Amino acid sequence: MEQLTARQGEILGFIRAFIDRHGYPPTVREIGRHFRIQSSSVFDHLEALKRKGHLEKQGFKPRALRIRDDRGVEGPVTYSEEESVLVPIVGRVAAGLPILAEENIEERVPLPQRLVRHKNSFLLRVQGDSMTGSGILDGDHVIVRPQAWANHGDIVVVRMEDEATVKKLDMSRDKIFLVPTNPAYKPMPAKPNTLILGKVVGLIRGY
Amino acid sequence: MEQLTARQGEILGFIRAFIDRHGYPPTVREIGRHFRIQSSSVFDHLEALKRKGHLEKQGFKPRALRIRDDRGVEGPVTYSEEESVLVPIVGRVAAGLPILAEENIEERVPLPQRLVRHKNSFLLRVQGDSMTGSGILDGDHVIVRPQAWANHGDIVVVRMEDEATVKKLDMSRDKIFLVPTNPAYKPMPAKPNTLILGKVVGLIRGY
DNA sequence: TTGACAACCTAACATATGTTAGGTATCCTA
DNA sequence: TAGGATACCTAACATATGTTAGGTTGTCAA
Known part of the structure; x- marks a missing residue:
């Protein structure tokens, strides 16, 4: 350069x-x-x-x-090309509080920038096996980019009551459906109080 | 909103x-x-x-x-709680060379320590959909802890010819089988020259 | 049955835009 | 001492731009 x-x-x-x-x-x-x-x-x-x-x-x-001056150095690399970003892990989602309120944050984990390309992204621990059809297993952590709206086919995090849950969006019909990609579960219509917290942009799993 | x-x-x-x-x-x-x-x-x-x-x-x-639909998620200032470890991404697996030879390494990525608890762990990009039954999709990166032996039920990386492939180990029968967890594929018996490179201890996915 | 809204259209307008052409002055290097 | 790069200038040009005005059609709740 x-x-x-x-x-x-x-x-x-x-x-x-x-x-x-x-x-x-x-x-x-x-x-x-x-x-x-x-x-x-x-x-x-x-x-x-x-x-x-x-x-x-x-x-x-x-x-x-x-x-474009953020590209890495070419050739064999023996040092870090990439910075880490500290991403908060969100636990319980207390009603009324913004999702990233300190009360909701359990801890912070450094992740490579390429995985977290947007400010205010957060990690959410997946509970249950309702999304196994999309390769999202119980206990996985999904990386979520906060946005209040998403499109058909997106995998999103929605808040229903006091819980944050991961589902696929189906907007192809007259009503919006939250689809678990595990065929053992049934799609559920979105209720008026369901709130889109963000879109799933990545995933982390530890065995 | x-x-x-x-x-x-x-x-x-x-x-x-x-x-x-x-x-x-x-x-x-x-x-x-x-x-x-x-x-x-x-x-x-x-x-x-x-x-x-x-x-x-x-x-x-x-x-x-x-x-502006990401408002209300203003994150507090982040501070470091955990160290990052630099993990190499292994590309082609040249025959004869050790898996972590500089020639095989494409780049290095910082990962949180909790995900990489062992020295010499590396990342491998998954090709194909043969492991979707275990929530491992085409394009995912698996975190691999190098070890020459593994146990029944472990998900491992094996080298067959010049390729590194991810499979599940079945040692319950008289022969050792490499099992794709996608039912569309068939288990294959391990050949004498198959080499276990390591065990899958984690997974990373970006959408 | 009315009215609001959504989702599109055609046509036109003023202008902020990237760009080009041609110039001056200064500095450093061969 | 000539040449090239840097760093600016004035003036002008073509046009892609956001916007406005005034429609049509369909849907849906009051």
């Missing part, structure tokens, strides 16, 4: 911070406004960053920037 | 996936292209998603979208 100049480093840092704060990259002119330089000057910097491999850039599209 | 319609859920899901894949949100028309609807129709959907609190939207700015 080619060396950056001080200015190029500033620009890259600004883009990174902007994405952190807003959730989307800045436009050329937004960068320029911050540094009090013209858009064409920013353009030059972006081209340099692209040429040096630190930035991906989709021609002519606004905000189509992606920082 | 107000209820979404099926269509609104699809749109929200597309935006989420797009950000995941590209690093920046889609434009109104990019969403429309995917669903084969007009930009003005997409606009309506985005307004609905904003009104219902699932989306933030900066007026008139392209791609200025931010998904």
Whole structure:
């Protein structure tokens, strides 16, 4: 990866911070406004960053920037390429409290970043064998990305009463069904008070 | 959080996936292209998603979208409770070489100690669906503790020719059998040259 | 049976956008 | 001492962009 100049480093840092704060990259002119330089000057910097491999850039599209300096080092590696993220294990899900309230958290476990690509993800211990059809066994821990809505076919964590349970979403019919993928169980229609806590994005098992 | 319609859920899901894949949100028309609807129709959907609190939207700015249905799960600051261990991912298993030879190692991933309680453990990517009966799916990574011998009922990694494969050990009969727990496959007797590389002690999956 | 809402449409508008062209000044290196 | 890279500039261009206005159709609860 080619060396950056001080200015190029500033620009890259600004883009990174902007994405952190807003959730989307800045436009050329937004960068320029911050540094009090013209858009064409920013353009030059972006081209340099692209040429040096630190930035991906989709021609002519606004905000189509992606920082690429997080790739690992090539070749045989004898050290960690990857950082760990501390992910909380959620136990009981007390009603009324947000899922990640300290009261619900039992402990925290370091996981590789690739498995936990989103902020506020958490681990939930699976109880029962209702999802064995999807390779989710009793005692497994699922990695959950919090989101209040999910789509047909997603494996989700829903809260019913005081319990968090893992099910597959079936939205193909008139009502929403929570489907256990173990054929020994029957799909149940979602009640009005069922709450989607998040989508299952990973799984961890220890034998 | 107000209820979404099926269509609104699809749109929200597309935006989420797009950000995941590209690093920046889609434009109104990019969403429309995917669903084969007009930009003005997409606009309506985005307004609905904003009104219902699932989306933030900066007026008139392209791609200025931010998904907000993960609120209420603000996590407290995380601190370290557990150390990570660097575990190598083994790719091809070159014949003649020890399984943990540098030539076999693709990369290293940090895992929580509780999952990897033994030295020289490694990760192996599972190919095929022969172990779905044990909740081990195609593409999963199993954590393997190296050992040359295992017991009846253990799930093990064996080397046959140049390939490492995951099977269940059946030693209840006169011969040793390698059992795929997917009933669609048949148990095979162990050949004299089959080598036990280790025992499966854990599993990791990313969706 | 009315009214609200959802889900789409066509057509048009103003403009913020990435980009290009051509220029100046400074610095470092061959 | 020439050349190249860096870091900026002004001016202009084509267009992809979010948005608005004004529809149609169907569904569903009051």
